[in-house]
Amino acid sequence: MAQSVLLTGAAGRVGDAILGRLADEHEWRLLDRDPPTDEQPGEFVVADITDDEAVREAMDGVDVVIHLAGDPRPEAPWDSVLTNNIDGTQTVFEAAVDAGVEKVVFASSNHAVGAFETDERTPEMYRTDDDYLLDGTELPRPGNLYGVSKAAGETLGRYYHDEYGLSVVNVRIGNLTEGHPPIDYERGQAMWLSYRDCAHLFDRCIRADYGYEIVYGISDNDRKYYSIDRARDVLGYEPRDNSADHD
Numbered sequence: 001m002a003q004s005v006l007l008t009g010a011a012g013r014v015g016d017a018i019l020g021r022l023a024d025e026h027e028w029r030l031l032d033r034d035p036p037t038d039e040q041p042g043e044f045v046v047a048d049i050t051d052d053e054a055v056r057e058a059m060d061g062v063d064v065v066i067h068l069a070g071d072p073r074p075e076a077p078w079d080s081v082l083t084n085n086i087d088g089t090q091t092v093f094e095a096a097v098d099a100g101v102e103k104v105v106f107a108s109s110n111h112a113v114g115a116f117e118t119d120e121r122t123p124e125m126y127r128t129d130d131d132y133l134l135d136g137t138e139l140p141r142p143g144n145l146y147g148v149s150k151a152a153g154e155t156l157g158r159y160y161h162d163e164y165g166l167s168v169v170n171v172r173i174g175n176l177t178e179g180h181p182p183i184d185y186e187r188g189q190a191m192w193l194s195y196r197d198c199a200h201l202f203d204r205c206i207r208a209d210y211g212y213e214i215v216y217g218i219s220d221n222d223r224k225y226y227s228i229d230r231a232r233d234v235l236g237y238e239p240r241d242n243s244a245d246h247d
């Protein structure tokens with residue numbers, strides 16, 4: 001069944017991957033502070049995610065929110081992640097609860113757990129013959145302030161789920177690139193997420209039933225240090241791509 005979905009950060013790369021394959025699958029309302037550069041499905045709201053009134057207006061009649069908007073730079077400074085990622089995400093959750101939204105899908109990141117990649121474990125953990133695996137039950141362990149902001153977003157989701165019953169799934173996205181995995185970058189190949197698998201994963205986040213979840217958003221790469229079992233089991237994620245096919 002088509003659902004009414006608000007997609008924040010719609011003008012970015014992840015938004016592009018989602019809309020490129022799911023434009024006709026749901027009723028979209030798109031939000032970004034940057035206006036669209038080409039034709040988009042549904043209504044496009046140009047607004048900042050920290051603008052409480054605009055976000056509340058955009059939330060009206062929505063079943064599911066996919067929240068992508070934010071500063072995606074691993075090296076982003078504190079003032080930016082505090083405003084765009086933490087304050088912006090709290091604005092989204094609060095408005096979602098007040099509007100009676102059913103589910104919020106939060107774009108978390110591999111950087112929420114980046115500090116597990118210690119000098120002792122790397123680069124071996126990026127390789128097929130190493131069995132080191134994170135599965136989403138571990139505590140966050142960010143390696144930068146951007147990662148801290150993603151851990152904060154996951155915790156905001158925990159609160160809004162526990163306190164208000166909102167269904168929340170945090171997708172710790174790996175490395176999204178179009179067409180092929182990153183070249184000459186072992187870490188990026190181990191956490192590659194293809195555009196096709198990205199769209200499918202977020203589609204499953206829209207359709208599946210869950211309470212509060214943390215899943216990893218990567219393709220079915222031979223090389224991986226993130227488990228995709230939880231995404232398979234809870235969401236019905238069935239990835240079709242594998243960075244090893246591009247070696």
Ligand SMILES: NC(=O)C1=CN([C@@H]2O[C@H](COP(=O)(O)OP(=O)(O)OC[C@H]3O[C@@H](n4cnc5c(N)ncnc54)[C@H](O)[C@@H]3O)[C@@H](O)[C@H]2O)C=CC1
Nearest residue numbers: 009011012013014033048049068069070072107109173176
């Ligand atoms: N691309 C990737 O491989 C990964 C992305 N992510 C997360 O996914 C989300 C989307 O990332 P990308 O599409 O790659 O980034 P992007 O920079 O291509 O897109 C982000 C979009 O959000 C918008 N935006 C930023 N701050 C905003 C604000 N305050 N109000 C309204 N709109 C705002 C930007 O205008 C942009 O269109 C981010 O939250 C990022 O942290 C997480 C892990 C990996």
Ligand SMILES: O=C1O[C@H](COP(=O)(O)O)[C@@H](O)[C@H](O)[C@H]1O
Nearest residue numbers: 072073074109110111174175188
């Ligand atoms: O969270 C993110 O992660 C990806 C991959 O991280 P990197 O350290 O391998 O670059 C990054 O490309 C993306 O911009 C960021 O939002």
